Amino acid sequence: RRRMSPPAPADAARGPNTTLIPCDGPPGFDPDELSARETWTQVGDGSFGKVFRGELLGEPVAIKVTANARPDRIAGLKRDLWYLSSFAHPNITRVYGGFIEDGDAHMVMEFIPHSLRSKRVVNETNRVKVLADVARALVRVHAMGHVHRDVKARNVLVTEDYKTAKLTDFGLARALPGGTTREDVNPRLTPKIGPPKYRAPEVERGKTYDTSSDIYGYGVMCFQLIEQLRRKTRKTYAAEVDFIRELGRLAMQKDPRARPTAMQCLTMCMSWLRGGDDAITPDIYPGRETVREKYWVHDAMDGGTWKQTVEASHSQSASESIDDEDVEAHSPSPAVADVDIIRCNDDGGVRSIDAQRGRKREEPDGSDTPVSKPKRVNSTSTDLCQQTAGKIQGMRLAE
Known part of the structure; x- marks a missing residue:
């Protein structure tokens, strides 16, 4: 098994041998940790191929396999893999990685047993909660400047406890022109794409969308949910049926500008679930300004690493405390910063220790604690001790 590569150029020759190139996949995924192919059981199929249930280190996973080596099918699977790995979200299916075996492309993702196209599932789950989950996933996708283009009941999976719905199958998704800062986005949108039943009028007519x-498509799905409800359920939950029908009507308006946004659909669903009045109000969420700024960690932050750089002031004060002989004999290691470590004693005294050789160079206040070798010190504690040492040294000079 070999890990799968990014999409091949559009003009690549037909066949899996020219469109599938092994490459490194996401960290933490090893296709050899999957159960043997003989133990997989088929749980679904489609134009792309088949879906099997297997195990990854004993945990159930879904394995999507291409049954057609056409370049467009391979590209669709790779696009699905890219979107699912790029848009991590509680209501978007989680993907683990991809691999190649016997010339076929495989994608491994979390196993979610139910689909919204099942009549039994529709009658078991909370329909408004499902619609809220789908809208929440679309909020994330649309905010990033992308369009799914295949929103339908078949592509909504429901967890085993019937409490959470997740959007899947991004094989037709794409970035919108002007929606991102990328320069490789094709300004031309493909007309008549997606299932005919779910196509918006502007998509069907080849207009800009x-x-x-x-x-x-979300609105079409609303009416499909109502159609799959049992007659008794419709009578029992008449108010809920009316809400879903009106939500679907708003979403299916011919004028794209009159349709609610994904955020407005989500807000209406949440208002209904919380028992609010006037749930059907497209402008219920006008937006709000906050002072929140996004923050993320991109550098390695694993524990037990040496501090590589220090502030200029700390570096200068540390270098002044080293005598000329130590500077000439000192040979720094590339893995350790060339700084002194100032350690604080319990009695308030300060000991300066060479970070490279672990040699005690001064020992005020009568401390007789032996020093054997340097220890890794938390960078914040080191800075604090260096500041304390500087203040003590300044007091002694003043005296």
């Missing part, structure tokens, strides 16, 4: 086309 945007994220509102996903909302149209």
Whole structure:
């Protein structure tokens, strides 16, 4: 098994041998940790191929396998893999990685047993909660400047406890022109794409479309949920049926500008679930300004590493405390910063220790604690001790 590569150029020759190139996959995924192919059981199929249930280190996973080596099918699977790995979200299916075996492309993702196209599932789950989950996933996708283009009941999976819905199958998704800062986005949108039943009028006519086309498919799905409800359930939950029907009507308006956004659909669903009045109000969420700024960690932050750089002031004060002989004999290691470590004694005294050789160079206040070799010190504690040492040294000079 070999890990799968990014999409091949559009003009690549047909066949899996020219479109599938092994490459390194996401860290932490090893296709050899999957159970043997003989133990997989088929749980679904489609135009792309088949879906099997297997195990990854004993945990159930879904394995999507291409049954057609056409370049467009391979590209669709790779696009699905890219979107699922790029848009991590509680309501988007989680993907673990991809690999190649016997010339076929495989994608491994979390196993979610139910689909919204099942009548039994529709009658068992909370329909408004499902619609809220799908809208929440679309909020994330649309905010990133992308459009799904295949929103339908079949592509909504429901967890085993029937409490959470997740959007899947991003094989037709793409970035919208002007929606991102990338320069490789094709300004031309493909017309008549996606299932005919779910196509928005502007998509069917080959007109320019945007994220509102996903909302149209969302509205079609609303009416499908109602159709799959049992007659008794419709009578029992008449108010809920009326809400879903009106939400679907708003989402399926012919004018794309009149359709609610994904955020407005989500807000209406949450208002209904919380028992609010006037849930059907497209402008219920006008937006709000906050002072929140996004923050993320991109550098390695694993524990037990040496501090590589220090502030200029600390570096200068540390270098002044080293005598000329130590500077000439000192040979720094590339893995350790060339600084002194100032350690604080319990009685308030300060000991300066060479970080490279662990040699005690001064020992005020009568401390007789032996020093054997340097220890890794938390960078914040080191800075604090260096500041304390500087203050003590300044007091002694003043005296």
